[in-house]
Amino acid sequence: MTAVSATDEARTILTKYYEYANAGDWDRWCDLFAEDQVMDEQLAGHIEGLETLRSMMKGMGTMYRVFRNEPVHFLVDGEKAAAVSHLTAVSASGEAIEAEVMNFFRIVDGRIAYMANYHDTVPFQVLGQD
Secondary structure: OOOOOHHHHHHHHHHHHHHHHHHOOHHHHHHOEEEEEEEEEOOOEEEEOHHHHHHHHOOHHHHEEEEEEEEEEEEEEOOEEEEEEEEEEEEOOOOEEEEEEEEEEEEEOOEEEEEEEEEOOHHHHHHHHO
16 A cells, blocks of 8 residues: 655645535535634634634535635645635625635645635625625
């Protein structure tokens, strides 16, 4: 049996991150994160702890009619990884959202320990209108 490299493991986690998000499977998406995870999310702010993240993600199904975040490119260097993606969504009120996204990850022991995302916030202003 061949050992899985840290790079392969990180790519698998990144692939699942987008797969689960696009399926709206927020429970499995949250399972990718460490118990003591830290996230700096451009719209939601600073989030610490897996239970806080799980609680926050329960609202995703009602915030968007459509949510697709398609990865374009992954960069992996040891426990650090980055993903460039394109987000296409429709708000609960029917407003279209299109944004280019850059996510930074730190993956430790097979879980996302830290994540930050960066994108233009203007397209998301329609969420305040819902």
